[in-house]
Amino acid sequence: MxxxxxxxxxxxxxxxxxxxxxxxxxxxxxxxxxxxxxSNFRNYREPIGFSYENVWVLELNNNEDTTNIGDKVQAxxxxxxxxxxxxxASRMSSNTPFxxxxxxxxxxxxxxxxxxxxYRSDEALAQTLDLKLVAGRWFGPQxxxxxxxxxxxxxxxxxxxxxxxxxxxxxxxxxxxxxWKVIGMVDxxxxxxxxxxxxxxxxxxxxxxxxxxxxxxxxxxxxxxNFEARLVKDVLGVGQxxxxxxxxxxxxxxxxxxxxxxxxxxxVIISTFLLINVGLGLFGILNLNIAxxxxxxxxxxxxxxxxxxxxxxxxxxxxxxxxxxxxxxLLFAVQFPLLNVFDMDANIYVLAIMAAVGVIYLxxxxxxxxxxxxxxxVQPAVALHEE
Amino acid sequence: xxxxxxxxxxxxxxxxxxYTFITLFGISVTLTVLMVITxxxxxxxxxxxxxNKRYRSLYVTMLTQTDSSRNSRSQGPPSFRFIxxxxxxxxxxxxxxxxxxxxxxxxxxNGKRIKLNTKYTDADFWRVTDFExxxxxxxxEPQIKGGDRVAVITDKLRKEYFEDDGKSxxxxxxxxxxxRYRVMGVVKGSPVxxxxxxxxxxxxxxxxxxxxxxxxxxGNFVGIILAKTPADRQAIQSEFDQVxxxxxxxxxxxxxxxxxxxxxxDTYINQFLTPFFGTDDSKKVFFYSIVGVIVLMFMSxxxxxxxxxxxxxxxxxxxxxxxxKAFGAPxxxxxxxxxIENIFITFxxxxxxxxxxxxxxxxxxxSGWIAYxxxxxxxxxxxxxxxxxxxxxxxxxVLPAFRMxxxxxxxxxxx
Numbered sequence: 001m002x003x004x005x006x007x008x009x010x011x012x013x014x015x016x017x018x019x020x021x022x023x024x025x026x027x028x029x030x031x032x033x034x035x036x037x038x039s040n041f042r043n044y045r046e047p048i049g050f051s052y053e054n055v056w057v058l059e060l061n062n063n064e065d066t067t068n069i070g071d072k073v074q075a076x077x078x079x080x081x082x083x084x085x086x087x088x089a090s091r092m093s094s095n096t097p098f099x100x101x102x103x104x105x106x107x108x109x110x111x112x113x114x115x116x117x118x119y120r121s122d123e124a125l126a127q128t129l130d131l132k133l134v135a136g137r138w139f140g141p142q143x144x145x146x147x148x149x150x151x152x153x154x155x156x157x158x159x160x161x162x163x164x165x166x167x168x169x170x171x172x173x174x175x176x177x178x179x180w181k182v183i184g185m186v187d188x189x190x191x192x193x194x195x196x197x198x199x200x201x202x203x204x205x206x207x208x209x210x211x212x213x214x215x216x217x218x219x220x221x222x223x224x225x226n227f228e229a230r231l232v233k234d235v236l237g238v239g240q241x242x243x244x245x246x247x248x249x250x251x252x253x254x255x256x257x258x259x260x261x262x263x264x265x266x267x268v269i270i271s272t273f274l275l276i277n278v279g280l281g282l283f284g285i286l287n288l289n290i291a292x293x294x295x296x297x298x299x300x301x302x303x304x305x306x307x308x309x310x311x312x313x314x315x316x317x318x319x320x321x322x323x324x325x326x327x328x329x330l331l332f333a334v335q336f337p338l339l340n341v342f343d344m345d346a347n348i349y350v351l352a353i354m355a356a357v358g359v360i361y362l363x364x365x366x367x368x369x370x371x372x373x374x375x376x377x378v379q380p381a382v383a384l385h386e387e
Numbered sequence: 388x389x390x391x392x393x394x395x396x397x398x399x400x401x402x403x404x405x406y407t408f409i410t411l412f413g414i415s416v417t418l419t420v421l422m423v424i425t426x427x428x429x430x431x432x433x434x435x436x437x438x439n440k441r442y443r444s445l446y447v448t449m450l451t452q453t454d455s456s457r458n459s460r461s462q463g464p465p466s467f468r469f470i471x472x473x474x475x476x477x478x479x480x481x482x483x484x485x486x487x488x489x490x491x492x493x494x495x496x497n498g499k500r501i502k503l504n505t506k507y508t509d510a511d512f513w514r515v516t517d518f519e520x521x522x523x524x525x526x527x528e529p530q531i532k533g534g535d536r537v538a539v540i541t542d543k544l545r546k547e548y549f550e551d552d553g554k555s556x557x558x559x560x561x562x563x564x565x566x567r568y569r570v571m572g573v574v575k576g577s578p579v580x581x582x583x584x585x586x587x588x589x590x591x592x593x594x595x596x597x598x599x600x601x602x603x604x605x606g607n608f609v610g611i612i613l614a615k616t617p618a619d620r621q622a623i624q625s626e627f628d629q630v631x632x633x634x635x636x637x638x639x640x641x642x643x644x645x646x647x648x649x650x651x652x653d654t655y656i657n658q659f660l661t662p663f664f665g666t667d668d669s670k671k672v673f674f675y676s677i678v679g680v681i682v683l684m685f686m687s688x689x690x691x692x693x694x695x696x697x698x699x700x701x702x703x704x705x706x707x708x709x710x711x712k713a714f715g716a717p718x719x720x721x722x723x724x725x726x727i728e729n730i731f732i733t734f735x736x737x738x739x740x741x742x743x744x745x746x747x748x749x750x751x752x753x754s755g756w757i758a759y760x761x762x763x764x765x766x767x768x769x770x771x772x773x774x775x776x777x778x779x780x781x782x783x784x785v786l787p788a789f790r791m792x793x794x795x796x797x798x799x800x801x802x
Contacts, residue, residue: 018691
């Protein structure tokens with residue numbers, strides 16, 4: 001039977017060429033959009049590894065003031081920690097969670113090199129962001145005079161640099177002058193929100209530097225804008241002529257999400273319309289083609305074919321056509337996981353290919369269902385009489 | 388006669404409403420998607436309020452310093468000093484305006500917080516842009532030199548802060564982060580997508596917290612160069628490159644030793660692409676071709692679909708052609724009939740697409756998704772895409788029909 005289908009289609013390859021191209025192009029578009037969707041969805045399902053409810057970011061800017069910056073920041077920190085509304089507060093580098101800024105540095109251990117996001121923060125960050133350590137500990141007072149800069153890594157970083165060993169206590173050299181010592185490890189940390197990948201990240205303890213002037217503040221539930229106005233006023237009282245800006249992590253998380261979601265939604269809407277368009281077209285073409293083959297159907301029915309075999313014949317034909325086009329499409333799509341384009345996990349591509357194949361088969365089946373049902377209802381006598 | 392053809396076309400369309408619907412759906416949805424996307428791109432990149440002269444402007448927004456080992460680089464907007472010394476002094480441009488990048492401030496009024504985008508500008512900024520002043524006027528050079536505490540605000544901020552009490556706003560004070568500024572003027576706000584001109588409140592660059600004296604080359608400012616004509620921009624670019632070429636290549640910026648630095652006066656779209664692709668044109672070409680392939684992929688699907696439906700349907704027109712030929716219609720008449728039919732359906736699809744696009748664009752403008760959004764329908768794009776639809780329609784609908792009209796009457800009728 002299959003061979004019979006192939007012969008039928010092969011004999012009419014000229015007329016089917018356009019159909020094959022259409023299904024092939026739909027497959028490629030689907031493959032692209034689904035890759036995009038699946039990679040985002042997979043990222044979304046991984047936890048971000050910290051909690052952001054009720055956490056504010058206070059961004060300080062010392063503007064023209066250049067005297068005793070470190071001391072003033074210390075004074076501001078003490079003032080913030082003294083409020084009853086504040087549960088805990090921590091200084092951090094400018095790449096605070098959900099912010100637009102990045103600090104990516106290369107780091108090498110045993111000749112293995114990796115890029116990692118560097119977060120500089122103090123001893124209170126684990127409490128402020130509710131970080132869960134899976135090994136070792138967070139920075140503490142005992143690290144203040146340590147020989148090496150203490151470092152907390154995430155699991156992804158361990159997988160890159162210490163694949164089969166316990167990372168705690170390892171010393172990583174930056175250059176002859178400076179080295180870090182790993183003291184702890186967290187599981188996930190996705191600083192830019194749910195839709196980003198879980199990439200290597202490290203936290204280093206900030207010495208009293210002048211330039212890390214972002215403060216994360218975890219407030220008690222129910223704190224409002226009145227406290228915020230008071231806080232800003234008090235902070236600007238310490239830092240004369242400074243700028244202070246407060247943002248809520250819940251708000252900046254929404255912004256980060258929109259950066260991902262808006263393109264995704266736009267793509268999905270456009271592709272949906274494309275597929276509806278293709279589906280309608282296919283439906284129309286199949287309808288016409290099958291209507292034109294009435295006499296053939298009549299003959300087959302007269303020779304004893306049941307309704308079921310007739311409708312199966314047309315479904316089978318369109319499946320064979322789709323398989324042709326998909327094989328062509330696979331030639332292109334398979335290159336992506338093979339060549340590791342865009343540095344993505346090959347599984348994502350494979351999943352996207354399978355999903356796209358599934359959707360295409362579903363689409364052609366839906367489009368061929370009604371016309372082949374109509375074809376099977378043809379009465380042999382009527383069909384042959386028309387001839 | 389034409390009216391007759393249109394009547395026939397209309398009847399033919401009604402004879403198979405389902406196929407007509409497929410064709411119309413394909414044409415109108417494809418055109419709508421295309422129109423909305425181009426209108427959005429135009430909103431982002433075209434010349435619109437308050438940058439109505441973007442088509443003859445250049446932007447200096449990014450300065451990249453690289454160290455000798457090419458390992459680390461430090462990149463960001465140029466400083467006020469840099470723009471003032473090397474961009475302001477160019478001979479070719481008509482004017483150069485300076486504004487700062489985004490910065491933020493909060494104002495608290497009657498227990499509510501207003502989040503503000505602030506910009507620090509010079510006097511020429513108001514000349515290279517086309518802000519519409521609803522009240523008052525921009526601040527002047529003497530006021531900037533004197534370090535006056537003045538500000539220009541948008542109508543949105545006027546409404547939020549002064550709560551529309553009907554009195555004139557000019558001359559009143561606005562308190563922002565504990566400092567008082569006198570309002571000089573009120574401008575009509577602009578959408579947030581105009582990165583270098585959008586703000587809620589504009590201060591002179593000498594105002595507190597502007598940091599205009601900070602930094603050697605790198606800082607927080609943007610230069611907007613206005614050329615006399617669009618063609619002048621190349622002369623400005625080469626003059627600027629010469630000026631930069633005469634500067635010492637290496638130096639130190641906030642304890643970073645760099646051995647070379649790159650800064651360009653670019654058109655609005657290029658200054659976004661340059662950070663990604665450097666000044667290497669081949670990468671830019673590659674980027675454009677990738678985008679082109681994706682767009683082509685999306686657009687070719689409906690086109691193939693249209694051709695497919697048309698080709699399948701032409702066979703059922705065979706008997707019609709045969710009958711008309713039998714009654715003595717020449718091939719040319721038949722050809723015209725099919726051409727008119729195709730133009731007619733494409734035109735219908737186009738009208739539908741216009742209605743849909745207009746609706747969606749209005750929806751985007753009204754939804755507050757982007758405040759002050761001013762998307763418009765781009766007529767050129769619309770006409771070009773209509774033309775493309777027409778070409779496909781003619782290729783797939785008219786060519787086979789024409790070939791068929793050359794058939795012998797007997798053959799045509801028999802099939």
